[in-house]
């Protein structure tokens with residue numbers, strides 16, 4: 001089989017320049033040259049997150065960053081409110097529970113965004129809630145949540161906002177400081193066009209106060225250690241750095257900077273809009289019930305009720321070498337999930353994907 005085109009909602013294909021940057025000979029993670037690279041990477045990441053505050057790079061996937069944030073932001077027994085409108089909301093609850101947080105969930109139908117009025121109502125009525133956990137782009141449903149409104153509520157009630165931006169950061173507007181967000185996390189493998197393996201965490205000033213107070217046991221994920229090493233004359237990570245991945249991430253961020261971070265966001269919006277239009281033209285429906293609820297980094301597309309999504313996934317791969325993903329959790333066989341972030345977010349390319357999808361649908365229906 002020819003090389004497959006990675007059209008899943010992460011990991012996404014890696015630009016040639018990023019591959020080259022990772023392929024150069026290894027350098028010492030405590031040396032001056034790597035210190036400069038790390039510093040530049042962190043400064044570029046600040047632009048992605050929309051923050052002047054601290055950003056840390058961890059050796060982990062997205063879930064490692066979710067865990068890191070929870071053990072630093074809260075203490076065992078703290079009550080948190082998790083907003084759940086898809087599988088990744090559930091995952092956030094599971095991680096919080098495993099660290100002995102008292103987890104309250106506010107559930108919303110899959111396909112709809114979080115209802116911020118209900119969030120405010122719950123937070124107003126329960127003064128024990130210490131923080132609200134929310135997924136920005138719910139990768140299981142393709143829905144985007146209003147994290148600006150979440151940040152507004154948590155700031156007014158003086159509690160913490162914790163945002164999972166794994167499948168949004170770098171592809172969708174994110175203004176951590178302006179929106180009063182306290183902890184925002186992401187991974188390297190999606191809109192940031194770098195292989196899996198880096199968890200990235202940004203912390204607000206208010207977030208820092210919480211990190212200092214947390215009584216959770218933590219060693220590898222202790223953000224105080226990261227800050228201590230980062231604030232040194234020579235920027236470093238506390239443990240051996242994933243040097244090659246960070247060199248790759250710097251290159252990816254440089255590519256984004258050259259295009260302009262705002263231009264990148266706009267490109268994602270334009271490509272997503274056109275893709276949604278193409279999906280409707282071929283007779284399919286988006287899973288999110290309204291266009292304004294749809295993410296610009298990935299789409300969950302409903303399969304016709306008589307077709308199992310795994311058949312479409314298989315046909316796309318076998319006949320077009322395009323790798324898309326099936327549904328997760330309760331959407332397992334009902335939707336296909338298609339990424340359009342990072343290098344995937346190109347109009348012509350996405351038109352080809354839509355065309356292949358239409359051909360596959362035709363074939364499958366014909367059988």
Ligand SMILES: Cc1ncc(COP(=O)(O)O)c(C=O)c1O
Nearest residue numbers: 061062063088139164166167187
């Ligand atoms: C929104 C969201 N959160 C968390 C994760 C988990 O990340 P990882 O699989 O890198 O641990 C993903 C992965 O797809 C995701 O899309």
